[in-house]
Amino acid sequence: MAKSGLKRDQQRFTYLLLLPALLTIIIFTSLPALTTLSYSFFHWTGFQRGGFAGTENFRRLFAFPFRDSLFMAMRHNVLVFIGILIIQTSLGILIAYALYRLKRGQRFYRTVIFLPVIFSLVIVGYMWQAMLDPFYGPINYLLHKVGWDSLALTWLGSTATALPTLVFINLWRWVGFPAIIFLAGLNAINSEYLEAAKIDGASEGQIFRKIMFPLLAPSMTIVTVLTFIGAFEWFDLPYVLGGSSGSPAGATDTLALMFYRLSFGSVDSGANEIGIGAALGVLIFTVVGIGAGFGSKYLRSREVQM
Amino acid sequence: MIKLFASKLFFRSVLIFNTVIVILPLLFIVNSSLRETNDFARSPMKLATHPYWQNFKDVWAGGTFPTYMKNSLVVTGGSIILILLLSLGAGFVLGRYKFRGHSIILGFILSGMLVPAKLAILPLFIQLKWMHLLDSHIGLILVYTSGALPAAIFIMSGFFSALPSDLDNAARIDGASEFQLLRIVLTPLVRPGLAIVAIYSAIPIWNDFFLPLVFLQSPEKKTIMQGLTAFFGEYSSQWGIIFAGLMIAALPLITLYLIISEQFIKGLTAGAVKG
Numbered sequence: 001m002a003k004s005g006l007k008r009d010q011q012r013f014t015y016l017l018l019l020p021a022l023l024t025i026i027i028f029t030s031l032p033a034l035t036t037l038s039y040s041f042f043h044w045t046g047f048q049r050g051g052f053a054g055t056e057n058f059r060r061l062f063a064f065p066f067r068d069s070l071f072m073a074m075r076h077n078v079l080v081f082i083g084i085l086i087i088q089t090s091l092g093i094l095i096a097y098a099l100y101r102l103k104r105g106q107r108f109y110r111t112v113i114f115l116p117v118i119f120s121l122v123i124v125g126y127m128w129q130a131m132l133d134p135f136y137g138p139i140n141y142l143l144h145k146v147g148w149d150s151l152a153l154t155w156l157g158s159t160a161t162a163l164p165t166l167v168f169i170n171l172w173r174w175v176g177f178p179a180i181i182f183l184a185g186l187n188a189i190n191s192e193y194l195e196a197a198k199i200d201g202a203s204e205g206q207i208f209r210k211i212m213f214p215l216l217a218p219s220m221t222i223v224t225v226l227t228f229i230g231a232f233e234w235f236d237l238p239y240v241l242g243g244s245s246g247s248p249a250g251a252t253d254t255l256a257l258m259f260y261r262l263s264f265g266s267v268d269s270g271a272n273e274i275g276i277g278a279a280l281g282v283l284i285f286t287v288v289g290i291g292a293g294f295g296s297k298y299l300r301s302r303e304v305q306m
Numbered sequence: 307m308i309k310l311f312a313s314k315l316f317f318r319s320v321l322i323f324n325t326v327i328v329i330l331p332l333l334f335i336v337n338s339s340l341r342e343t344n345d346f347a348r349s350p351m352k353l354a355t356h357p358y359w360q361n362f363k364d365v366w367a368g369g370t371f372p373t374y375m376k377n378s379l380v381v382t383g384g385s386i387i388l389i390l391l392l393s394l395g396a397g398f399v400l401g402r403y404k405f406r407g408h409s410i411i412l413g414f415i416l417s418g419m420l421v422p423a424k425l426a427i428l429p430l431f432i433q434l435k436w437m438h439l440l441d442s443h444i445g446l447i448l449v450y451t452s453g454a455l456p457a458a459i460f461i462m463s464g465f466f467s468a469l470p471s472d473l474d475n476a477a478r479i480d481g482a483s484e485f486q487l488l489r490i491v492l493t494p495l496v497r498p499g500l501a502i503v504a505i506y507s508a509i510p511i512w513n514d515f516f517l518p519l520v521f522l523q524s525p526e527k528k529t530i531m532q533g534l535t536a537f538f539g540e541y542s543s544q545w546g547i548i549f550a551g552l553m554i555a556a557l558p559l560i561t562l563y564l565i566i567s568e569q570f571i572k573g574l575t576a577g578a579v580k581g
Contacts, residue, residue, distance in 0.1 A: 010403055013484045017395030021455055026390065028452030032426035032433060039428055047432060059313060095324060098317035098495045112328055118561065118563050120513035122531040126538060126548070130338075131331050136350045136545065138334055172327065180575055198424050200436050204313065215397050233424055235344040236515050240535065264520060264527065275427060281425045284531065288422065 036285070039278035047274065057279040066262075066276065073246075073253045076163060080254070081166045084174075089223055091171070092178030093216070097208065099179070100186045110183075113177040121173065128169045131158055156241055159251040166206035166237055166252055178223045181266035185219030186212060221299040226293050232288050235260065254285050339549035348531055361550035371551065373526055374533030381443050381529055385450040387505050388480065389458050390500055392451065397462025397553070398488050402474065418456035423449070432471075434521065441523050448518060454507035461506070461576060465499030470556045498504045505573025512559065530555050 016032045040057050040283040061070060095113060099106055116124065122129035131137050132155040189212060197207045235256035240244055244261055246253030262277035339348055339361055340354035358362050423430075430449065431440070439445030469492060474530055477487045518532040528536065534555055541547045563570050 006484075008327050009484050011405070013400050014403055014405055017399045021392040021396040021459060022411070024413075024448065024452045025415065028430065028434075028449050029418050029421050029423075029426065029456075032429035033421045034430040034444075035424055047435070074548055092566075094320055098320045101314075103319075103459060107324065107568075108572065111564075112325045114567070114571050114574075115328055117562065118509055118559050119511075120515065120531050122513075122515050122534050123552055126534065126552060127331055127335055130545075130549070131334065136347065138330075138351060143349055172331075175324075177575070178428060180571055184575070227423070232394075233422060235424065239519075240515070259424075260520075263431075278428055281428065285422070285425045 021246060030289055036075055036278060036281055037258055039162055040282050042275060044274035046272065051178050053275060057275040059281075061276050061283070063151045069250065069253060069258060070255075070280070072162065072250060073255045073258045076246075076253060077232050077234065077255050079163065080167055080170075081228060083164070084170060084231055085224060085227050087167070088171055088227065089220070091175050092184050092223065093213075095175065095179040096182035096186055097212075099183050110180070113179055116173045117176045119173060121236040122240050124173045125237055128172070129156060129241060157248055162242065162251045167242060169241075170237055181219050181223055182216060185216045189215050217299070217303040221296055221303065224299060225296045228291050228295060229288055232256075232284060232291070255280065259284060267305060327408070335549050335552055338545060339553045341546055343544050343546040358546065361546040362554065364547050365550045365554060368537075370525065370533060371537065371554065374528055374530040374537075375554070377443065377527060377533075378512060378530040381446050381518075382430065382508055384443065384447040385454070385511050386504055386508050388447060388451045389454050390504060392455060392501055393458035393462045394493065394496070394500065395488075396455075396459045397464075397466050397490065397499075400459065401463035401466025402469075402471075402492075415456050415459050418452075419460070419557055423453045424516060427517075431520060440521060441527060441555065446517060446521055449521070450507070450511050450514075454503075454511070457576075458503045458507060461503055462499050469495055484531040502573045502576050505570055506576050508573060509559065509570070 039049075040054075041053055043053045043056075060066065089109075099109055099113075099169070104108065124231045130131055132139050134140055134152070134154045143149070143152040143227070153161055155161050193215075194207060197211055219222055233256050234254045239252050239260075242248070242252035244257055246257050259277055259280045262273045262280060264277075265272035325357055337354050338350070339351070340357040340359070342358045342360075345352075345358075394512045396415075400408065400415075433438045434445045434449075437445070441446065473495075474487060477491045482491065513531060514529075515531045522528055522532065525536070534551065537551055538548060541551070
């Protein structure tokens with residue numbers, strides 16, 4: 001009798017505690033996520049839904065006048081992904097290993113290196129805008145001071161340097177994150193392997209290349225997948241520094257910015273195109289989903305082989 | 307021996323170089339925020355030997371800035387309370403009870419972690435409009451809560467299931483109800499999990515720019531990160547005020563971080579690092 005009373009209590013408690021959480025997730029995450037796809041198959045006038053459109057939104061996305069900016073934005077996302085992956089990952093490993101070797105003072109450096117990660121990209125963006133200001137910024141001031149006047153560029157203002165500059169700012173903000181993940185990976189390596197290799201006379205470089213680096217593969221998978229998702233949803237930093245149209249002259253335009261312009265309108269074109277925006281949303285989601293899914297599967301399978 | 311020393315020097319200088327790169331821009335902002343705008347414009351690199359505190363007073367007296375900060379506090383605070391309450395309850399049930407549909411529900415919640423909020427934004431916008439929750443802090447809080455809950459529940463149910471089951475039985479024999487068991491016996495024991503969840507969700511919400519940009523239109527409702535863009539438009543060449551504004555916006559998190567940096571690092575890398 002007491003047992004069944006407990007069971008009933010538990011059952012009631014289960015509903016009482018689970019339902020609010022489940023309902024919140026269903027209403028504000030699952031439902032909107034599922035309906036995004038349907039939006040792309042309808043005509044829209046402003047936020048008013050019209051008739052069924054079939055695949056017209058997708059065809060218009062890949063036709064004039066959207067095609068050119070779509071491909072340019074996509075090219076930027078790919079370049080940003082490759083740039084961030086190469087620079088941020090190798091620097092992350094270097095910093096992680098430098099931290100790993102430290103006997104003392106690890107806590108201090110860890111705290112400093114992770115500090116930019118807690119900053120909002122809005123603050124980071126404006127801070128670097130000031131740092132890189134052609135007239136008042138310390139970067140160009142120093143470059144003039146040491147006589148490298150030709151290097152004192154309008155970093156964010158010219159089409160050639162704007163995107164690489166944004167990647168650098170992103171690096172400043174994020175590099176602590178992969179560094180901490182790689183450090184955790186290094187700390188997880190069984191020290192018996194390292195001792196055995198040392199006794200066999202392996203050098204530090206050999207131990208790192210032949211033992212530690214392959215064993216970092218799980219961390220590498222996480223960092224690569226997160227970088228991929230982040231690069232293809234890149235929005236805050238380009239928006240803060242280049243506006244919704246990716247100035248100068250679209251040099252910092254990304255897929256997420258284009259999605260925002262199409263969905264909510266932009267300063268210059270005014271009207272929004274929800275159907276085409278939703279089609280682009282579906283496209284980004286597919287790229288991110290397939291890329292992250294297959295990417296992590298492929299990278300995991302390499303982990304097992306090692 | 308020389309080689310050993312050289313590599314030690316190399317890796318040490320990597321860390322020192324990194325530290326300098328991180329700290330210098332921050333020092334530049336702090337220094338410039340304490341200088342009068344005209345003085346800064348004449349020579350941007352001089353030290354603020356006579357701190358000019360008026361910048362901070364001007365930022366705060368402008369009226370909009372305190373409102374932005376208050377709004378951010380309300381939105382972040384409200385979301386955190388809701389996330390903690392809901393994930394504590396759901397984590398308890400999923401971590402300690404066995405019932406039919408357990409794994410289906412857990413699987414459903416985990417699938418919520420894969421949905422990027424940015425791409426569900428269009429239907430969400432129209433749905434919030436329909437629910438009269440557009441341009442409202444409550445709407446924003448509910449969206450943030452929903453986005454953070456899957457990971458939060460996952461973390462909390464892990465903490466709950468790691469506690470020994472003897473605790474429950476002992477409490478029940480002593481006559482505790484299920485609610486008392488959760489509130490008095492188990493909640494104090496999962497406090498480290500709650501701390502991780504709080505930080506894991508609070509930082510991205512405080513820092514978020516995209517959702518307020520889309521969902522909030524009234525100037526008096528804007529959050530600080532969204533408000534900063536308006537603020538910068540307004541004071542475009544008044545450097546002293548701009549730098550002071552940046553300082554005020556960045557200060558709350560920096561202060562917290564310097565006090566509990568280990569929890570920050572654990573909280574923000576939760577989900578990416580196992581264990």
